[in-house]
Amino acid sequence: MENKPTTRIINIIMTGLFIIIAITLITITGSFYTVEQNAKKSGQEQLMRTLNYVTNNLKLVIENRSLSLQQFSHELTSEAHPEAPLAETDREAIIATYLGSHEDQTNLLIQLDGSGVFAKAWQFADGTLQELSEELAGSYIKADPSLESLLGSGSLVQNSSDYFLENQSFVNLYSPIVAADGQITGYFIAPLNLENMFKAEIFSDTSDYSGYPLVKNADMEVVIHPVESQVGLDIISDRQEQFPDLDLSDLKRLEEAQLTQEEGTLSYYSYWWNEENPTKVLKLGAFEWIDIGAAHWVVALNSDFYEHNRVPIQNNYILLSLLLLISAIILIFILLIRGYNKKNQAYEESQRLIEKQKFENERHQLEKRILKESKLEAIGLLTTTIVHDMNNFLTPILGNAQLLMEDYAENEELVSELKEIYLAAEKGKDLSTNVLRFSKVSEGQQDTVHDLSKVLKDTISEITILTPKSIKVESDIAPGILVEGFDKQDLQVVLYNLLTNAFQAIDTRPGNVRIRLKKADAECNAGLQKRSIVTKDKEYAVLSITDDGPGIAEGLESNDLFDPFFTTKGSNGSGLGLFVVSSIADKYDWQIRLDRAQKGLTVCINIPLQKS
Structure with missing residues (x-):
């Protein structure tokens, strides 16, 4: 199918622009190459001129150091002092003056006799002239690669070739010691530190x-x-x-x-x-x-x-290239407006669909929240009915048990059994009544401090009356754990529901349930304190109930177990036990954690301790 005329024109213009940009880039590349070559040539010529200055200066400095040594040598000869030979102190003063004039470059002077054998050496350091032994000064003579051949030839040049000592480079400056009769009686050698001199x-x-x-x-x-x-x-x-x-x-x-x-x-x-x-x-x-x-x-x-070499011509070419590229970009931008409009329409449609999807998600969440609130309302109604009916059932049991205990007071064995029935019925009545209380803190309990260890022991002793005979309940409760701001009866409701779940999980087969209370270790406390600014200074006790039942089925999320009416027991479960537990825990800011194991389940409740 043949393109529309407008499309063909756009394609031709785009192709022309790309050709212009390509030619521009090739031209700029060639220009930069020429500029670079010219800059290299100019820079090398400048370097060569500077190098001539450096070499001449280097020659001149070493020559001046050599002339200074020769002048110093002449000052020590008898020819320079015809009246009387120099005293030793005057001689040392002249040596100190010479060495001190360039202390960082030549601070050592060595004297050889006419045969080239070591005679004496001096070093100037910290403003003091010191005499050196042959052992200390000899390294400068031994390292000199030129001295032996020069002495053998009988003609000294102004300095030796280079040598290295202790990662430093030196040349030795030479000066003969000439007597009044013109005979050479010795030599002065001054090592010149080339690095410092340079x-x-x-x-x-x-x-x-x-x-x-x-x-x-x-x-x-x-x-x-x-x-x-x-x-x-x-x-x-x-x-x-x-x-x-x-x-x-x-x-x-x-x-x-x-x-x-x-x-x-x-x-x-x-x-x-x-x-x-x-x-x-x-x-x-x-x-x-x-x-x-x-x-x-x-x-x-x-x-x-x-x-x-940031030369102006290079900057001009850069400016030219930028102008060409900006012009091309502007033209391309104009031609791409049509495409942008189409993309903008697609974007608006996409945003409309996103908003619609967001609205659908919000509506779904609202429906879920309404459903949950409906369930909670049903729980309230159901709970009221259950409490009323249970009280109706338990009231005659309590009354008849009390009458039987009075009628058969002389039969201690029967009275003991009737008392167990009475206490169990009374406990059932209390527990059923407390179901209504898990949504609010009872008055007068917010500031009450309880010994959690004692309350737990009392609760276990009461609840174990209902324990099936095939199940063994063990407890390990640390003493003296103080907790503030909770109602003892709420703890009984929590423990009753968790033990009931454990008994139902084990079912009719023999099993074990372990109740444990201890203070949380430092690592556990640190993890809990990170939750919020309210908990950052608190310490916790850990209450755990472990059974050896089948545990939580694979693929089942732990959070689902706390939803109302959620149950894995079919018609045998109401789905309210863990919901009640989590509601009471939320009321006191207790933390619940389910630990899965290969066999069984552990429910851990982290309870804040009393502030010390």
Whole structure:
């Protein structure tokens, strides 16, 4: 079937818009690539100019340190003091002045004799000049890779090549000690801490941008680096061992370029090693090999490409692309209004159906509530009738039993049996009357404190008269459990209904019913206290009645058992026992819990204790 004309026009316009957007994105991508390449070239040229400044400055600083050592050496010679040799105190003052001038960089001075054998050493620390033993100062001589060959050749350069001690890098500055006759009588060696010198004199990290210069030797070991933990590391193997999960393939390319070229620039992916978890960034780098004394180093300078190259042309292209995309979005939005209207109609219809369903659910809930209230009204009427009829039945029993006890007062055995009949009938009359009382608290009972243990024992002794002989009732009741605000007769009604259910569950076969009362443990108390702000400070006692009957059938919800007229006993049950129990429990804010077991059922009632 052929599309309608309006639909065809919309499709053509949409296709045209997508083609325009695609062309725009391709153009922007090409422009960004060109901008990026130009920015890289410009950044590398800037880095190379900055690198020349750094290398010249590095050479100049080390040369100045060497000249300072030579000047100091000359001040100690007899040629500088022709009148009289220097006193030891004056000599030490000159040494202290020299070492103190750059204490953080050269705080150690070693003197060798003309044969290159250790003669003396001094260290300047905390404003004091101290003389060092050969054992302490000798490590700086032993670690020097250049000294032995230079002394053997008879010509000293201004400084040694680099070496490492205790994760720090050094070069030794040299100065011969020349006598008045021009003979070399010894040598002064001053270890120069390259890291401290570089940070103090050349590199001061005050920039907001990432990037820094560093120095490596011919073995690609880091000699100078702003992060001290990197000093002495091989830039590939040691870092790979330190960070096994990082990709260092571009660092290998950088190392290859630096080992094969005297100078150069390049871009590469690397990491900022001053971060705890280094992140991969695109860097611009420039490097140059230099010789300072016996040291042969490559000085490198790097920076974060994306931090330094937010050029205006890039912002212009971003602005252009945003304008094109906004225009396309506006056009598409206009064309989609028709579709939106249809969706809006469907949404309104859906909301109408949801409201209708909600109304049906509310009506269903209302019907259920009316039905329940009707049941409760029927319970009230039925209860009144039952109480009236039971009282009519029990009144002649009580009266005749009392008359028989008076007539046969001399027969103690018969009187005893008649008394049991009288007490049972009287108890039945009380229980039937109390059914009317479970919906309200009796006056005068709200503030009454009862010993729950005693009330329970008395109630059990009275109710067990009705216990079938085939059922054994056991009790385990903790003493001295005080509860306030309940009527003893309400507890009798609860216990009577629960025991009746237990007896009926066991039926005619032998069985056991266990009644237990104890204070709740800390875990149980904590769970009950979370119910509301009213119960957060209360403690509880637990009354449990356990039978070994068949228990609750599978698939039956525990909450259903408390509904009025709900029964699993067919015509043998009224469905009111647990309903009465739950009503009395609600009146006193007692909590009821049914625990299913493989055999039998346990009904637990949590009763708040008297506040201490």
